[in-house]
Amino acid sequence: MTQLLEILPKELKFIVEVKKQSSCSIQLTNNTYHNVAFKVKTTSPKKYSVRPNVGIVDPKSTFEFIVTMQAQKVAPDMVCRDKFLIQSTTVPVGTTEKDITPSMFAKDNGKHVEEVKMRVALISPPESPVLSPINGVLKQGPFFEPSVLKDPVENRVEILAPPQTELKLASDIEEVKSKLHVLESKLNEAEATISKLTEEKRRGNQEHKILREQLDVLRSRTSVKRVHTGFPLLFVAMTALISIMVGYLLHL
Template sequence: MATPADVRALFEARLKETSPPPDFHPLDLERAKDEKYLKRVLQHTDKDAKEAANMLWDICVWRKSVGANDINESNIRLDYVKEGLFFTHGRDVDGSLLFIFKAKMHIKGQKDYEDIKRILIYWFDRAEREEGGKRVTLFLDMEGSGLSNMDMELVKYLITLFKLYYPYFLNYIVIYQMPWVLSAAFKVVKTLLPAKAVERMRFVTKDTLKDVVAPEQALVAWGGKDNYVFEFIPENRSEHTPKKVTFAEQGDGQHSPGEMLRLVPNDTIVFKTEGDEISGQFTITNMDESAVSFKIRTTAPEKFRVRPSSGTLASGASQTVLIVVQPGIHLRTVTKDRFLVMSIQIPKTDVTPKELTQIWHSSTGSKTDEYRLKCQFPEKDIPKNGNIMEGSLLEKSDSSTSTLSNLEQNYAKLHRDLKQLKLLQFVTLTMTVLVAVLGYLLYENMVEEHRYCERM
């Protein structure tokens, strides 16, 4: 039977064999040595040591690409957080923390999707720390929601986090008070889940919620006894910046004296094909004695996904920037695009977003450093049809999108038909009342004439 030691050995062997060595975050490398965490990865991969080692590697790569360890309350949209779209509270019958998603508060397209993803990573990491890696239950509160609240991209991202990057972290998926109009959409969601996750899905109403969440743990809005009202409370943990670990020395030949940043590579981003994505990356190092803030701009923001697109760096700290070509973009249209990295000195790394905005607004050209990068796409990495995303992945994505689109169209048609039916009912009722009134008046008139004839 595979053991955590087997997973650790396979992971460390891959570290030694990889050239150039990956610049994983120190906290992730520490996690790769943690017995408890490795047991979770093994559980997630059905005790397959090789699969577990591969998953551990993919987690480190992903966390590095999104800057997961650097996400905190100072660099996420706290105004989004305080709305209470996502929060943790209460426990299920197994004692697992509830991660609650209030679906009716989310309207697709109203908020920046990348900001929402960073908030999700913040909550997932926070729950992992506070719960010591114990499993959580995803509670989808669908009461009062409709098709305008159904965001397939967001749901797929939630599933991806549990499926690929947070091992053995999901207890149940609870879908509370799901409107019938969303039934078809959740059939699509089921196809995206592994068989084990489908088995953990629970569709509940106010009457059946007690089977998954005890009344004492359920909110009053769900028919429970807990009168909790969400209020964001910052995480209580001591913040520290660990020393950056590197696996290959990089010379200073690419940095000019007096410049704030060193970029590696310093003038060209080399893109490569990895699976169904074409991506490139570069590393920013703060060579200044003070902390700096940086921003990254491109001549074609609609063609690229840049993460992170901005941030802060303490003196001597580094940040790897990942750039992914958006699906469906033809490579011949991006070869001439450029990237601009701008930097400015700041008093400390934990400035608030509002303070950071003011610093940038008050800066002048003499206080800002700028670095320009061009793109290089090797000929062998360009797909024959010029598209980044093709094959079964594209077909699956298109199929899900098409299904939801058809559902939305059918819902809109049904809504129109219902309005017409209501109008028809109103007209019919009005005509019935008019006929009744006319009939009564006619009857009264005939009775009156009859009485008149009798008197004559």
């Protein structure tokens, strides 16, 4: 299916100067032979204004709207997280801007609604003190406040990192991988050492048990031997005593 609207440029670029507004022109080209209604939404409605934020693009024609970034009191972060969404759908002939309602862009009953997300890029001002809007002089027209994106998860801003940041990030990832490999190797060595020490302890306990059993056997044998060797001595002593008593009685 042919894309309803061709949108140029592909991203919104704003020159950033403290306490000065900056504007960007967006051109919509209708690729079809039908009237196409569009609506512009943003994640930061208080920061931007759109002139107009809804409209009708005639068949095989172009339409231009202006996005203005409000003056900033302090220098913002140059990595901008803001985002725009352009919704479009075909409408009957004779439809005007006043006829455009939010329900026109509801995806129900098989209705075809196109959605194009646009990033915001902030650029530093040129060296020249005289600044002009990026895409020419702003056109005067009715002022409309942009709508707010209702689905923060689906339309969450995507951040584009500069090439230098990507290279540094890739280098940091490789360094972390290398450190993880070293730690994993050391962990494997520690596990092997623990396993070896556990086995040695088990063998030591087993040997200690065997030695105790052998010692108990030796002690038992020594005790029996003492009993056996002591009995003849007692017998001799008793015999001698009896002999002495008999001799004494014979001499009376």
